[in-house]
Amino acid sequence: MIYGDRNLSVIVQNITGRQGMFHTELMNAYAREVGGRGVVAGVAPGKGGREVHGVPVYNTVREALREHDATASVVFVPAAAAGDSVMEAAHAGIELAVVITEHIPIHDAMKAIAYAKLHDCTVIGPNCPGLLSPGECKLGIMPAHLARRGNVGVVSRSGTLTYEVVDELTRAGIGQSTVVGIGGDPVIGQTFVDALARFEEDPHTKAVVVIGEVGGNLEEEGVRSTSLPVVTYIAGVSAPPEKRMGHAGAIIEGGEGDARSKVRRLSALNIPVASRPSEIPGLIREVL
Amino acid sequence: MKLLEYEAKRIFSGYGIPVPKGVLIRAPEEIAAHLPEIGDSVVLKAQVDVGGRGKAGGVLFADAKTAQETARELFSREIKGVPVGATLVEERLAIEHEYYVSIAIDRSSRQPVVLFADAGGVEIENAARADGSVIRRVVVSALLRDIPPFLMRELLGEAPKELAPVINSLYRVFQEKDAMLAEINPLVTTPQGVYAADAKLIVDDNALARQGIAVNRDLSEREREAEKHGFSYVELDGSIGVIGNGAGLTMSTLDLIEFYNGRAANFLDVGGGADQERVMHAVRLVASMPGVNVIVVNLLGGITRCDEVAKGIIAAAVAPTVIVRMAGTNEEEGRRLLAGCGYRMLDSMDLAVRAAMEVAP
The missing domain is CATH 3.30.470.20 (ATP-grasp fold, B domain)
Structure with missing residues (x-):
């Protein structure tokens, strides 16, 4: 697994919001199931002293870390303040920030990611579902029941499409080491290159599924950087140019980043490219 | 959102970037009054949001004598199908x-x-x-x-x-x-x-909000309406309506329809954590598109809850056939609600898309 195991202690920023509360409960249900530490504290400015599903709430990240030895944070803070929250976490000593929030202004994302880097804080997201290492830990919003423990890594720009692929793998009897959604925005903390480098160092990961989308060329950059066997799938072959397909990052600009040319470039590197999610398990078996 | 040239120049100028002397006119006859301040040699630039504007005839040169006639000519043009509503009149620079x-x-x-x-x-x-x-x-x-x-x-x-x-x-x-x-x-x-x-x-x-921009001009009226409900929405020209959650899964559903030689009518991503109300609006919006007689709803719960989605589909009560594929958070509750109201729920997106192909014209 990558980014952490069952010993990872987590805080949730904006734990008193609707999504923060709901997913704190799910993350801790998962932690109990696998014997992990889970969410040990929450942060919500002005709401210190409360409890959310038995988890104590603090006004600031610094206060939370004074009482708990957490190293990771899951950020559910609304878009306008999310960048600031990532910087707060990094400044207080959080080592891994998983940013679920979507619609963060891109300049805030650039600043937060650059600032976090200065404090040696790894940022996953924004606009991502987080990560799940089956049997170990869950940070974020992935539906855990779809996943099974195994030796295939999954890294994806998408949220729900990732669940689809995980479901296909599990049904085919192929378990996962870690599933990580790196986010659908043009600017994200961990890229395919970063996640693949971690998979490469992980003794449990034997192959990786890379799930990309239209926009940019980071899939290709990632695939080129690794020596692990990789299977890819690129969403958006039927997407029209200049239309933003949901994600801010999923847009074909100036004729660049379209899915068909990505598929062509990946195929030219002799990388198997699935034409639909249900083909992925078969292709993974071939490379394992 | 793309700003027009004159808007961008106003901002640039506010930051001390020198821009040519110029004025925005909204009718050809306004040009005469401005020539004394701008000068005798001018360039007229149509304020339309199209690439390759110059080559498409959106930029014309004139002098004091021809200005009026040139303005009239430019205002009568369409630049790549976009009518000229406003023109920036600027001094002609002696470019080195x-x-x-x-x-x-x-x-x-x-x-x-x-x-x-x-x-x-x-x-x-x-x-x-x-x-x-x-x-x-x-x-x-x-x-x-x-x-x-x-x-x-x-x-x-x-x-x-x-x-x-x-x-x-x-x-x-x-x-x-x-x-x-x-x-x-x-x-x-x-x-x-x-x-x-x-x-x-x-x-x-x-x-846009913190920049004080209230309306995103890049979106069509229907797309803006969709945005109000929290959807991203793109109209296409096929007959199979598509509703998904998450951009990737929704795109993948469109790709799968193409894989089976069908044609999608739209892209609609209901977004994360869609509640009953938003799902209902989404189903009604897609059902209202002409020529759509089947809608594929493909949702995997993470931040989205399947029970909320099921209630939204049932509340929408639309005429086209709605074929549902759902899995994830509160899945069993969603499944139970839908089955109670006679909706077809299939176990994979391949099955759901193939079922939709049988209904599509």
């Missing part, structure tokens, strides 16, 4: 040299990148495609308010140093106006100094 400068976001380094070329103008993109080395690029840090001098020197090379303050001001615009792109092409030198002869500014859609 054209440069290109553009500030954008580099996905790979996740930081601002400044691009510069010694030969700007309309052919820059073709020239860059043929020879990548014609454009120099430096990556700056979003944490810095200014471009450091050593990077500016690297960027400019042998180009005149007087361009530096203009490029730095453009970088300030890029940061403070939440730009996805801030570009001057051409950036020109004249005997009177440096000028931004054209201006391009695209503002991050996620920052």
